[in-house]
Amino acid sequence: xxxxxxxxxxxxxxxxxxxxxxxxxxxxxxxxxxxxxxxxxxxxxxxxxxxxxxxxxxxxxxxxxxxx
Numbered sequence: 069x070x071x072x073x074x075x076x077x078x079x080x081x082x083x084x085x086x087x088x089x090x091x092x093x094x095x096x097x098x099x100x101x102x103x104x105x106x107x108x109x110x111x112x113x114x115x116x117x118x119x120x121x122x123x124x125x126x127x128x129x130x131x132x133x134x135x136x
Contacts, residue, residue: 073079087093099107 084093
């Protein structure tokens with residue numbers, strides 16, 4: 069195809085090497101442990117809400133099956 073570049077790990081590594089040597093490699097921001105912990109709270113809550121919903125559904129299903 070026209071305009072396609074043969075891209076691969078070696079080419080990527082070479083490009084990153086050039087950026088590093090010239091000092092133009094962008095810096096990556098890594099959040100602190102406190103920020104990561106704060107981000108984890110909503111994820112944990114969502115997981116617990118899902119588990120609670122599943123358990124309620126199982127209980128209701130078992131109740132319906134035993135009364136039938």
